[in-house]
Amino acid sequence: MFASNYDLTNQTQDSQDDLRINSDKISNLLKSLNDQQLQAVKSTEGPLLVLAGAGTGKTKVLTSRIINILANSLAYPSQILAVTFTNKAAQEMKKRIGEIVGDQVNNIWVGTFHAICAKILRRHPEVVGLRSDFTIIDDDDQTRLLKQILNDFNIDIKQFAPRAYLNKISRLKDSLKTPANADDLALPKLKEVFETYQFRLRSMNSADFGDLIALNLQIFNNDPEVLAYYQNKFRYVLIDEYQDTNDAQYRWLLQLSAINQNICCVGDDDQSIYSWRGANIANILRFEKDFSDAKVIRLEQNYRSTTRILNSAHQIISNNKQRHGKKLWTELGQGEKIKVFAYNDDRLEALMTANKIKDSLSSKKVKPNEIAVLVRAGHQTRAFEEAFMQNNISYRVIGGMKFYERMEIRDSIAYLRVVANPDDDLALSRIINVPKRGIGETALANFFSQAKEQKIPLMQVIKNAIANNELKGKGKESLTNLITIFDQFNKQITSESLLNIARNLLTQTGYLAMWKSENTVEAQGRIENIEEFINTLNDFTNITEFLEYASLVEARDEKNLQEAVSIMTVHGAKGLEFEMVFLPGLEDGIFPSSKSLDEKTGLEEERRLMYVAITRAKRFLTISFAKSRYMYGDVQFSMPSRFIKELNEDELDFEEISFGNNFYGKNNNYKSDKFDDEFSQDFDYEDKKTQQFQFNKSFQQSSFIKKPANQTNHYSSASKTNSDNSDTMLNQRVFHQKFGYGKVIKVDDKKLEIVFEKAGTKIVLKDFVSIA
DNA sequence: TGTTCCCCTATTTTT
DNA sequence: TAGGGGAACA
Ligand SMILES: Nc1ncnc2c1ncn2[C@@H]1O[C@H](COP(=O)(O)OP(=O)(O)OP(=O)(O)O)[C@@H](O)[C@H]1O
Numbered sequence: 179m180f181a182s183n184y185d186l187t188n189q190t191q192d193s194q195d196d197l198r199i200n201s202d203k204i205s206n207l208l209k210s211l212n213d214q215q216l217q218a219v220k221s222t223e224g225p226l227l228v229l230a231g232a233g234t235g236k237t238k239v240l241t242s243r244i245i246n247i248l249a250n251s252l253a254y255p256s257q258i259l260a261v262t263f264t265n266k267a268a269q270e271m272k273k274r275i276g277e278i279v280g281d282q283v284n285n286i287w288v289g290t291f292h293a294i295c296a297k298i299l300r301r302h303p304e305v306v307g308l309r310s311d312f313t314i315i316d317d318d319d320q321t322r323l324l325k326q327i328l329n330d331f332n333i334d335i336k337q338f339a340p341r342a343y344l345n346k347i348s349r350l351k352d353s354l355k356t357p358a359n360a361d362d363l364a365l366p367k368l369k370e371v372f373e374t375y376q377f378r379l380r381s382m383n384s385a386d387f388g389d390l391i392a393l394n395l396q397i398f399n400n401d402p403e404v405l406a407y408y409q410n411k412f413r414y415v416l417i418d419e420y421q422d423t424n425d426a427q428y429r430w431l432l433q434l435s436a437i438n439q440n441i442c443c444v445g446d447d448d449q450s451i452y453s454w455r456g457a458n459i460a461n462i463l464r465f466e467k468d469f470s471d472a473k474v475i476r477l478e479q480n481y482r483s484t485t486r487i488l489n490s491a492h493q494i495i496s497n498n499k500q501r502h503g504k505k506l507w508t509e510l511g512q513g514e515k516i517k518v519f520a521y522n523d524d525r526l527e528a529l530m531t532a533n534k535i536k537d538s539l540s541s542k543k544v545k546p547n548e549i550a551v552l553v554r555a556g557h558q559t560r561a562f563e564e565a566f567m568q569n570n571i572s573y574r575v576i577g578g579m580k581f582y583e584r585m586e587i588r589d590s591i592a593y594l595r596v597v598a599n600p601d602d603d604l605a606l607s608r609i610i611n612v613p614k615r616g617i618g619e620t621a622l623a624n625f626f627s628q629a630k631e632q633k634i635p636l637m638q639v640i641k642n643a644i645a646n647n648e649l650k651g652k653g654k655e656s657l658t659n660l661i662t663i664f665d666q667f668n669k670q671i672t673s674e675s676l677l678n679i680a681r682n683l684l685t686q687t688g689y690l691a692m693w694k695s696e697n698t699v700e701a702q703g704r705i706e707n708i709e710e711f712i713n714t715l716n717d718f719t720n721i722t723e724f725l726e727y728a729s730l731v732e733a734r735d736e737k738n739l740q741e742a743v744s745i746m747t748v749h750g751a752k753g754l755e756f757e758m759v760f761l762p763g764l765e766d767g768i769f770p771s772s773k774s775l776d777e778k779t780g781l782e783e784e785r786r787l788m789y790v791a792i793t794r795a796k797r798f799l800t801i802s803f804a805k806s807r808y809m810y811g812d813v814q815f816s817m818p819s820r821f822i823k824e825l826n827e828d829e830l831d832f833e834e835i836s837f838g839n840n841f842y843g844k845n846n847n848y849k850s851d852k853f854d855d856e857f858s859q860d861f862d863y864e865d866k867k868t869q870q871f872q873f874n875k876s877f878q879q880s881s882f883i884k885k886p887a888n889q890t891n892h893y894s895s896a897s898k899t900n901s902d903n904s905d906t907m908l909n910q911r912v913f914h915q916k917f918g919y920g921k922v923i924k925v926d927d928k929k930l931e932i933v934f935e936k937a938g939t940k941i942v943l944k945d946f947v948s949i950a
Numbered sequence: 951t952g953t954t955c956c957c958c959t960a961t962t963t964t965t
Numbered sequence: 966t967a968g969g970g971g972a973a974c975a
Contacts, residue, residue, distance in 0.1 A: 810966065
């Protein structure tokens with residue numbers, strides 16, 4: 179079941195037989211396209227850029243194009259390279275193409291950038307100093323490795339987060355920078371850390387995600403024959419979601435299509451939402467420069483959404499300055515107004531959303547599969563899961579913790595990795611003391627420093643220590659034991675089945691017993707996961723194949739095909755469409771996220787994200803926000819998202835819902851005319867237009883509800899540290915949720931003037947600061 | 951070495 | 966609230 183979805187490795191000969199395609203299906207497909215789409219499909223030769231808004235059929239153009247190429251025998255399937263960003267998209271594309279061309283879809287190179295690069299890299303690893311069984315290390319390993327390195331460099335990881343280094347290094351790789359030209363004032367010794375990180379990866383015969391692309395380029399550079407081979411092989415190159423490419427990926431595409439020049443990129447600059455992982459919108463402009471004869475086709479008819487939805491999306495995105503600009507139209511009719519709900523708190527929001535979904539389902543307006551709740555951040559899914567559970571709504575959370583990311587699965591995989599590759603220091607150090615074997619932090623650090631000194635793998639250090647009888651205590655026996663087990667299984671690796679090795683390995687090393695002895699429901703669940711993991715190994719012939727699957731292909735529960743409402747992040751929803759979409763948590767600080775407000779380009783990207791979110795909806799869109807929200811263990815008050823104000827009131831249907839009392843307190847709602855006024859001072863908007871924060875009529879009528887400032891309430895962050903004595907506030911060091919730490923320089927009734935350490939001088943309401 | 955307890959911060963997004 | 970990291974102690 180796993181291997182079958184991932185058939186990049188089964189290269190069968192293209193047979194003449196397969197090439198016959200049902201011509202009725204083809205002509206029907208082509209007939210269904212509009213003129214511009216058809217033009218994009220038929221312009222097979224030469225560089226082509228399809229730049230078009232959401233729902234205009236970009237993906238459809240891409241699949242139709244491939245089908246058309248095959249139908250006209252312009253290339254063998256194996257000469258077509260189609261690149262996507264997610265496995266989901268790759269799978270979907272395969273399915274669509276397969277429906278028409280049948281089995282030959284399996285010979286097309288369809289996959290994510292990373293999967294395809296891994297495949298190429300596995301064919302020529304020696305060119306860049308790897309062995310063909312190299313492992314791709316994941317995020318968790320990357321962080322652990324960096325933590326080790328930072329500790330070695332005596333860099334305080336409390337002050338300089340390993341993740342910050344990881345981010346920086348990944349971005350450097352995305353833009354093809356080497357340690358030599360790495361520098362960052364905020365990250366000490368970045369150069370050295372980066373260098374060491376690369377060195378450690380290579381000595382473990384492994385590569386990280388960024389390396390996959392960078393090493394492909396290195397192969398192309400070091401071995402022109404290999405490059406020429408692929409350049410000639412791929413007659414047609416196609417890329418979906420082109421706006422998400424980073425510099426390295428762009429170069430890769432450029433190189434591969436240099437000879438045939440048949441490259442087709444489809445994308446939408448307004449949907450660029452991955453700049454934080456290196457995506458560069460400039461690649462769109464660059465394309466027209468690098469391929470001077472590039473044809474550009476724009477698609478303007480949207481086949482997905484109603485006019486109201488499209489208009490709303492357009493109202494949002496037209497606030498962005500940096501865009502190519504396009505306007506969509508649809509024949510799907512005006513549609514219903516966008517519903518906007520204001521809730522008292524997050525609980526009510528989740529509950530009422532569940533209610534509305536229930537109503538829609540029972541009126542048979544939509545099916546569960548056609549409904550999605552899209553959130554800005556992963557943690558927001560929880561409230562909805564709970565509410566849906568309570569209301570017996572079947573749902574699935576898409577994204578989130580993946581199967582292979584669970585602790586017990588990562589541990590199990592680490593055991594297997596050590597068997598397959600004893601030099602895998604990271605895997606060994608992960609499980610050397612799991613279960614407890616009397617090897618503490620200091621012992622491990624000692625092993626590591628010897629490894630570094632003698633330039634040998636960790637495993638070798640331990641073997642030497644055993645041979646020279648340098649170990650003592652319980653560690654001695656347990657380690658000797660462990661190493662023997664690893665050696666024993668290492669010998670079986672070609673003869674025994676993967677499944678048997680795993681089962682016996684996890685039993686003999688005591689890993690399974692560790693969980694069994696814990697005797698909790700949670701541990702039981704972990705054991706079940708491990709069992710499931712062991713069983714999936716049946717689908718793989720060797721460890722390398724499995725590891726590649728685990729690291730590159732997200733394991734989704736395909737069994738779970740029954741009707742269910744989807745809950746996912748907006749990022750995860752890109753490329754998808756639903757009849758009915760709920761967009762909760764539309765609050766400043768959440769969507770747009772508070773982080774994005776600091777950065778110059780941040781708000782524009784948030785707006786694009788909002789654009790993506792809105793355009794997922796076909797017919798029904800419901801936006802909501804909560805006035806208070808339980809977060810960080812406290813009640814936080816927030817304002818409706820500035821994006822709501824960017825929507826045209828005429829398209830909206832506004833309603834305020836509160837059950838009299840705020841969930842977090844009793845009878846503490848009151849209307850304050852001064853509220854908007856006061857609140858606006860607490861928030862610091864960048865552009866003039868929003869500075870006064872004038873709500874349109876419907877919002878003003880609804881009035882925002884806030885707790886009285888002086889009412890004590892143990893749920894409230896504001897009241898518990900709030901001092902009524904103005905004198906004591908002067909010169910006081912305080913903390914503000916948004917602006918951080920600062921010193922009070924002026925007290926004016928309920929308002930304080932504060933010099934914040936990071937955010938400068940601001941006037942804020944006393945209620946929103948606490949004494950630091 | 952291992953455990954516990956306290957403090958602090960805060961992933962927003964993912965191949 | 967949760968989760969990680971560091972200090973303190975058995
Ligand atoms: N010519 C057409 N006639 C009818 N329906 C079409 C046509 N072209 C596309 N569609 C439909 O419109 C919807 C959106 O198409 P598609 O997903 O390819 O758009 P997209 O541009 O890739 O969208 P996004 O940018 O949001 O990913 C799909 O349901 C598709 O089947």
